[in-house]
Amino acid sequence: MWQWQHVRLFTPWSFLIDPAGKRLLEAEGNWTEPEAERVPCAGELIERFLDPLSNHSLIAPQIRLNHTVVSVSREGHDRMKDGRRNEAPFLIVAETPDGPQRFRARAVIDASGTWTSPNPIGAGGVRADGEREAQSSIQYGMPDVLGRDRERYAGKRVLVVGSGHSATGNVLSLIELAKHVPETSIAWGIRRVSAEKLWGGGNADEIAERGQLGTRAKAAVDDGRVTLLTGLSIVAVKRCPSGLEIVDVNGESRIVVDEIIVASGARPDLAMLRELRLQFDPATEASKTLGPLIDPNHHHCGSVPPHGAVELRQPERGFYLAGMKSYGRAPTFLLMTGYEQVRSIVAELAGDHEAARNVELVLPTTGVCSTQFANEETATAST
Numbered sequence: 141m142w143q144w145q146h147v148r149l150f151t152p153w154s155f156l157i158d159p160a161g162k163r164l165l166e167a168e169g170n171w172t173e174p175e176a177e178r179v180p181c182a183g184e185l186i187e188r189f190l191d192p193l194s195n196h197s198l199i200a201p202q203i204r205l206n207h208t209v210v211s212v213s214r215e216g217h218d219r220m221k222d223g224r225r226n227e228a229p230f231l232i233v234a235e236t237p238d239g240p241q242r243f244r245a246r247a248v249i250d251a252s253g254t255w256t257s258p259n260p261i262g263a264g265g266v267r268a269d270g271e272r273e274a275q276s277s278i279q280y281g282m283p284d285v286l287g288r289d290r291e292r293y294a295g296k297r298v299l300v301v302g303s304g305h306s307a308t309g310n311v312l313s314l315i316e317l318a319k320h321v322p323e324t325s326i327a328w329g330i331r332r333v334s335a336e337k338l339w340g341g342g343n344a345d346e347i348a349e350r351g352q353l354g355t356r357a358k359a360a361v362d363d364g365r366v367t368l369l370t371g372l373s374i375v376a377v378k379r380c381p382s383g384l385e386i387v388d389v390n391g392e393s394r395i396v397v398d399e400i401i402v403a404s405g406a407r408p409d410l411a412m413l414r415e416l417r418l419q420f421d422p423a424t425e426a427s428k429t430l431g432p433l434i435d436p437n438h439h440h441c442g443s444v445p446p447h448g449a450v451e452l453r454q455p456e457r458g459f460y461l462a463g464m465k466s467y468g469r470a471p472t473f474l475l476m477t478g479y480e481q482v483r484s485i486v487a488e489l490a491g492d493h494e495a496a497r498n499v500e501l502v503l504p505t506t507g508v509c510s511t512q513f514a515n516e517e518t519a520t521a522s523t
């Protein structure tokens with residue numbers, strides 16, 4: 141979250157604080173709960189909730205910083221081997237400042253997110269030709285356009301690719317930059333052929349902050365501050381004397397730019413779980429049972445049914461995916477969902493099966509999350 145600390149969230153504090161975390165912090169007596177209706181930036185969420193929580197006397201001793209997990213397996217059992225698999229502890233191998241270290245555990249909750257494995261710019265989920273070679277001019281996610289990355293984008297021709305909230309946020313930041321550096325030119329490429337669903341729920345969105353994103357972006361497209369390229373399914377990024385040429389699926393050169401920001405979602409990195417027996421939903425790469433419940437072809441954030449240990453259970457007993465990673469490629473995850481997932485999983489591991497099954501989740505309803513996929517028509521090769 142530090143990497144996108146500059147991003148203003150779209151849910152207010154009342155949807156950002158984990159109830160169990162709140163109880164712990166309140167019991168320590170020196171924490172002030174932020175104002176429920178206010179919408180903070182990600183950096184503020186870290187400073188006012190996650191940092192204090194990680195410093196809590198019960199939590200701090202359990203955290204191992206600078207440990208990157210490289211594999212999770214069953215000790216002595218590769219994926220193929222049955223043996224006494226369910227009785228073997230999990231073996232977690234991590235890269236640490238002191239070299240590789242091995243840990244053993246009865247259970248594992250993998251909540252490592254999807255932020256570090258963004259989807260490529262290319263159509264159909266594959267890397268565009270030349271995408272790798274053009275890396276120095278491509279950023280994925282949400283760069284700090286108005287802060288740390290300002291010099292990179294000021295006065296440049298920038299293409300934003302994607303049609304979710306992150307893409308919209310990038311476009312709005314560039315619009316702000318262009319107010320100060322008018323030479324900055326902004327193009328916005330979306331795969332769908334119609335912009336109709338791009339603007340989100342507007343006033344109908346229960347989360348006002350999120351509704352306004354689309355409304356502001358539409359105004360900028362309407363008055364020409366942003367050039368919208370619809371039906372943009374990219375197959376190649378070519379470096380040419382005048383910049384980066386963007387070639388679409390029909391072989392047509394659509395635009396030449398200096399910089400590209402790709403915000404077209406992310407996918408789970410499953411490499412470190414290769415030796416485990418896991419099942420995923422084939423469409424979303426979410427946990428198998430959860431996938432159909434959250435598939436963005438059919439659901440938006442507010443319609444996600446409450447779910448917990450039962451839905452997140454894997455054939456590998458004692459292993460759970462939680463948080464953003466449990467949703468696979470589905471972009472509709474909200475923090476409150478993750479807090480409830482983890483509460484249920486921990487209750488299950490602690491033997492309180494009734495509490496594990498008693499899942500409750502109230503999320504803000506909206507039509508906007510569905511804009512990502514529902515009824516989407518995209519450009520495909522005409523040949």
Ligand SMILES: Cc1cc2nc3c(=O)[nH]c(=O)nc-3n(C[C@H](O)[C@H](O)[C@H](O)COP(=O)(O)OP(=O)(O)OC[C@H]3O[C@@H](n4cnc5c(N)ncnc54)[C@H](O)[C@@H]3O)c2cc1C
Pocket residue numbers: 141144147148149150151155156207208209210251252253254255256282306412462463464465473474475476478
């Ligand atoms: C721009 C943006 C805005 C969002 N706004 C909201 C919002 O307003 N409200 C809302 O409810 N949700 C929002 N979300 C969705 C979601 O709540 C966040 O993405 C949230 O950060 C997901 O939490 P997570 O813990 O699952 O994953 P992450 O926050 O991505 O955390 C994963 C952690 O695991 C660590 N990690 C990764 N790999 C390893 C490894 N191999 N070994 C050790 N550690 C590892 C990472 O360093 C990271 O610290 C937003 C998401 C984005 C991207």
